[in-house]
């Protein structure tokens with residue numbers, strides 16, 4: 001066997017003379033998608049090996065806030081007093097997935113949302129039946145339910161009825177990924193899944209067009225793993241691969257915080273491409289700038305370097321981040337008046353510096369070097385409409401429309417180069433069917449190859465529409481389907 005395998009050079013089955021291990025279903029990556037695939041494949045009677053490059057399973061899913069997007073009247077929603085409707089969830093998620101939405105995935109995901117909730121609870125995941133009503137990036141307490149996207153914000157609120165659908169596995173604060181992965185890993189292990197850590201998959205093994213195994217590096221040696229029924233690629237996104245980000249998702253280069261684990265290098269995507277798969281939606285990703293909490297800052301005005309508003313300020317932080325990133329040469333300021341000064345000892349989550357202060361708005365305008373009148377006129381117009389509870393230009397919800405008429409004023413600098421937080425992660429990946437089967441550029445399936453989570457292009461498809469919970473929801477649900485499909489593949493090796 002050559003010393004160094006490369007993802008674009010699959011190894012031929014005929015050249016393998018020694019197997020390190022054999023199984024029915026071989027999974028690359030022990031994160032959310034991989035562990036759900038493993039559990040389902042094992043439940044279908046398959047022997048399963050998970051190859052995990054890190055020294056422990058968990059991946060970015062374990063690092064995550066753990067929010068999972070589910071609705072349609074889950075027991076947690078009902079216990080918190082919320083009605084929800086699968087059709088409303090579908091309308092919302094389809095819009096949230098943007099112009100590149102995969103309608104068939106959105107449809108199946110919504111139709112299966114109650115079943116998926118039940119399945120997760122059967123694996124031991126629990127959600128505290130408590131609703132967190134504040135505007136936050138995750139529930140700061142143990143509450144298991146909150147609104148995690150743009151459901152209440154214009155224009156989404158024009159197209160579907162809002163409901164809280166972000167479900168956090170039980171834990172205090174922003175660490176829901178830990179209990180989620182602890183339960184999934186424990187359940188997979190109980191079912192006999194073999195998790196091989198410190199095993200980095202390098203390339204596929206192919207029998208003609210069929211994928212029938214992987215080469216992985218273990219203790220410095222290249223080892224061949226045979227997969228009799230299928231290989232499932234669940235290696236996460238590629239935000240830690242600077243070269244891939246620059247080539248495929250250059251917009252994300254301007255983010256200053258790669259949101260992921262060190263193995264988010266796109267290895268699974270590259271192995272899938274090497275085996276004949278196609279990748280889609282590679283330019284898209286999540287761009288978060290958490291200008292809240294504190295929730296009071298939704299009452300602020302956010303303006304550009306000309307003092308002009310450009311978006312309703314009550315949007316999800318990912319939509320705000322995307323809007324800022326789209327206009328590269330601008331500066332951005334969050335403008336508050338003295339009524340919000342009491343929250344200054346809790347500055348915005350994103351760590352933005354104070355850009356200026358002024359006893360009057362004119363003074364602040366000068367200090368920010370905004371062209372004369374730009375900010376003053378905007379504030380005057382904003383306050384006039386806010387007093388009437390209206391925002392005819394950008395449609396901010398009435399509950400956040402408080403005139404900013406109590407000087408002095410202050411501004412936070414939300415510009416990308418000012419030191420604030422712009423977290424980015426990728427959404428592009430292998431083109432798959434809802435079954436997880438990987439597609440070629442001609443949309444034929446690659447026999448024996450499946451993908452899920454951020455190795456695939458799933459539900460999360462655009463920065464402007466993303467809501468927290470869509471990625472883990474997608475990874476866990478479509479990971480399950482991919483594991484099930486691989487286990488059911490009767491066309492594999494016998």
Ligand SMILES: Cc1cc2nc3c(=O)[nH]c(=O)nc-3n(C[C@H](O)[C@H](O)[C@H](O)COP(=O)(O)OP(=O)(O)OC[C@H]3O[C@@H](n4cnc5c(N)ncnc54)[C@H](O)[C@@H]3O)c2cc1C
Nearest residue numbers: 029031033053059060061065066067201453454469471472
């Ligand atoms: C801090 C943070 C907070 C987040 N919060 C949320 C949230 O609340 N809700 C939400 O929906 N999303 C959230 N996300 C995003 C979400 O966690 C991920 O997009 C999602 O969990 C990806 O799941 P996955 O199974 O595809 O990948 P992962 O969970 O990352 O699993 C991939 C696994 O593959 C392994 N791997 C990679 N390459 C190889 C290789 N060559 N060989 C073997 N193994 C390999 C990795 O080590 C990893 O364990 C958050 C992300 C971060 C970083």
